Amino acid sequence: MKILSADQTHAADQATIKTDRISSLDLMERAATALADWLMNRLSPSEAGEAHVLCGPGNNGGDGLVLARLLHLAGYAVRVWLLPADKRSADCQANLDRLPANIPQAEVAEDALPTLPDGTLVVDALFGTGLSRPLEGVAAALVRHLHKAKARVLAVDIPSGLFTDAPQPADSVIVRAYHTVSFELPKLAFLLPHNAEYVGQWHLVPIGLDAKFLAKAKVEHYFVDAAFVAGKLPRRAMFSHKGMYGHALLLAGSNGKMGACVLATRACLRSGVGLLTVRTPGIGYDVLQTTAPEAMALVDPNQDHLTELPALKSYDAVGMGPGMGQEDATRVVLEQLLREAGEQQLALVLDADALNLLGTHRELLDLLPPDTVLTPHPKEFERLTEPARDDYHRLELLRNFCQKYRCYCVLKGAYTCLGTPDGPLYFNSTGSPGMASGGSGDALTGVLTALRAQSKHLSPLDACLLSIYAHGRAGTLAAEALGEASSLAHDLIEKLGLAFQELTAPEEW
Numbered sequence: 001m002k003i004l005s006a007d008q009t010h011a012a013d014q015a016t017i018k019t020d021r022i023s024s025l026d027l028m029e030r031a032a033t034a035l036a037d038w039l040m041n042r043l044s045p046s047e048a049g050e051a052h053v054l055c056g057p058g059n060n061g062g063d064g065l066v067l068a069r070l071l072h073l074a075g076y077a078v079r080v081w082l083l084p085a086d087k088r089s090a091d092c093q094a095n096l097d098r099l100p101a102n103i104p105q106a107e108v109a110e111d112a113l114p115t116l117p118d119g120t121l122v123v124d125a126l127f128g129t130g131l132s133r134p135l136e137g138v139a140a141a142l143v144r145h146l147h148k149a150k151a152r153v154l155a156v157d158i159p160s161g162l163f164t165d166a167p168q169p170a171d172s173v174i175v176r177a178y179h180t181v182s183f184e185l186p187k188l189a190f191l192l193p194h195n196a197e198y199v200g201q202w203h204l205v206p207i208g209l210d211a212k213f214l215a216k217a218k219v220e221h222y223f224v225d226a227a228f229v230a231g232k233l234p235r236r237a238m239f240s241h242k243g244m245y246g247h248a249l250l251l252a253g254s255n256g257k258m259g260a261c262v263l264a265t266r267a268c269l270r271s272g273v274g275l276l277t278v279r280t281p282g283i284g285y286d287v288l289q290t291t292a293p294e295a296m297a298l299v300d301p302n303q304d305h306l307t308e309l310p311a312l313k314s315y316d317a318v319g320m321g322p323g324m325g326q327e328d329a330t331r332v333v334l335e336q337l338l339r340e341a342g343e344q345q346l347a348l349v350l351d352a353d354a355l356n357l358l359g360t361h362r363e364l365l366d367l368l369p370p371d372t373v374l375t376p377h378p379k380e381f382e383r384l385t386e387p388a389r390d391d392y393h394r395l396e397l398l399r400n401f402c403q404k405y406r407c408y409c410v411l412k413g414a415y416t417c418l419g420t421p422d423g424p425l426y427f428n429s430t431g432s433p434g435m436a437s438g439g440s441g442d443a444l445t446g447v448l449t450a451l452r453a454q455s456k457h458l459s460p461l462d463a464c465l466l467s468i469y470a471h472g473r474a475g476t477l478a479a480e481a482l483g484e485a486s487s488l489a490h491d492l493i494e495k496l497g498l499a500f501q502e503l504t505a506p507e508e509w
Ligand SMILES: NC(=O)C1=CN([C@@H]2O[C@H](COP(=O)(O)OP(=O)(O)OC[C@H]3O[C@@H](n4cnc5c(N)ncnc54)[C@H](OP(=O)(O)O)[C@@H]3O)[C@@H](O)[C@H]2O)[C@@H](O)CC1
Pocket: 010, 013, 024, 025, 027, 028, 029, 031, 032, 056, 057, 058, 059, 060, 061, 063, 089, 126, 127, 128, 129, 130, 131, 132, 133, 134, 135, 136, 139, 156, 157, 158, 183
C-alpha cells in the first residue's frame, strides 16, 4: 500500500468527500466510528474504566469528540479534556456542540491537569496530521504530565507532537502511546526506529478513502503488505526442469565462519533456485557436502579463505559475502567479480564482508553493475556512506546511494527498507524480533540470490520485494512455532516454503 505525505492525506480526505458526496463532518464521523469499533472490540466498558479523551483544536480533536460521544452512547464512562483554543476547526466545533451534556468536560491549564490513576485509559486526540510545529505551552505540559502517569494511552491517527513525515527537534515533546490507531494508510513516521517509543503498536482502520485518488497518487514510499506482493511469485509449469529456475553461485565462508555459508546455501535451496554451486575455502568442503547435499561444492585452492574467482559463464546470479572474511586476496576476488559480472550482465547480491570490503575500498563502488542488490544492516550502510544524523537522513542517504549506483539496497532491520535505482523506498511489513540473532541476514542473502537467479520469471524489483517479504514472514512463522528468543535462522529457513506458498500466483483457468 502507498504511504501518503501529510498534504496528500488531506487531499485524499477532500477527494473522498467529493466522490462520496459527503460532508467533511460525515467523514469525521466515519473515521471516529471505525476507531470506536476498534476500541470497543478490545475493551468492554468495565475493562476500559473511565476513558479520558484529550481533544485539541483541529480535526484530530474532532475525532476525539466523536469518539467520546460514541463511547458514551455505548455505555462507556467518558470524560473530555479540551486544550484551550481561540478557534477550533469547524468540524471540531460542530462535534463539541454535539457532545452530550452529561459527559463531563473541562479545559486543561498548566495548573489544572487531569488526575490519572494508574491504568487510566487516555485517548490522545490533541493533534494529528495538521501538527505544524513542536508542542509547547499547555499542550507540552499536558503531554509531560502524561509521561509521568502510568496510563494506557491510545493515540488517534498519530501520537500528538510527532511529525508525520519530517525530522523534528530532538527535544520535541511527544505522546508515548501504547496503541496508535490510524486511518486507512500507515504514516512514514511509524516505520522509523526512533519513533517506536511514541507509536507503540500501530493499527489501521478502514475509512473508505477514495480508491481512484489513491491509485493515482504519486508517492515516494510504499508499505509492502500481503496484498502488495500476493500472487507475484509465478507458479511452476508442469513440464518444468531445473534449467528454467536459474543457476546460482554463492561465494561464502571462511575458517570459523562456515555456518554463515551453510545458512545462505540452505536458504537459497529453499527459495526455488534450479541449481546451486557454492564456492568455499577448502575447509568448507565436508561441512557443505554434509549439510547441503543438493548444492555443488566448488572449493577454492586456499584452505581458509577465498582467493580465486571461478569462471562465471554458467551462472545467472552470484551472491557473495556471508562469513567470507576480509582478507586482501578475497578483496581481489570481489573486484574481479564486479568487473566480470558487469561485462556479463550477471545479477549480483552482496552482503556482510563483501559490503565491509566495499566500505573500506569505496573506489570499488563505481564498478557495481546496474541492479546489484546490497543488503547492509545500518552499521554496514554507514560504512558504505556516512553516519546518519537521524532516521530521515538515513533514508535520504539510501535514496541517493541507490540512484547514484543504480542499485537496490536492502537496509535491514524491523521494517527493512528497500531502496531502488528509480528512487521509491519500499518498507517491508513482515518480520519478528525473533530474527534479531546471528544468521538471519545470511539466510536473506541466500533467498535473494535464488530469486535473482530466476530472472526469467521475476524483475529485479519483484525479486527483492518477494525475498524480503518471504524472509520476514518465515521469521514470524518460526517465532510463532518456537518463540522469539528460541527461533534460529535455521528454523526460519525451514519456514520459507510456507511463506512462498502464500505468495504464489493462484491457478488460472
Ligand atoms: N476530513 C478530514 O480532514 C479528516 C481528518 N481526520 C482527522 O483530522 C486530523 C487532521 O486534522 P487537522 O488538519 O485539523 O489538524 P490537527 O492535527 O487536528 O490540528 C491542527 C490544528 O492545530 C494547530 N496546531 C498545529 N500544531 C500546533 C502546535 N504545535 N501547537 C498548537 N497548535 C498547533 C493548527 O494551527 P496552525 O498550524 O494553523 O497554527 C490547527 O489549528 C487527522 O490527523 C485525523 O485525525 C479524520 O477525521 C478523517 C477525516
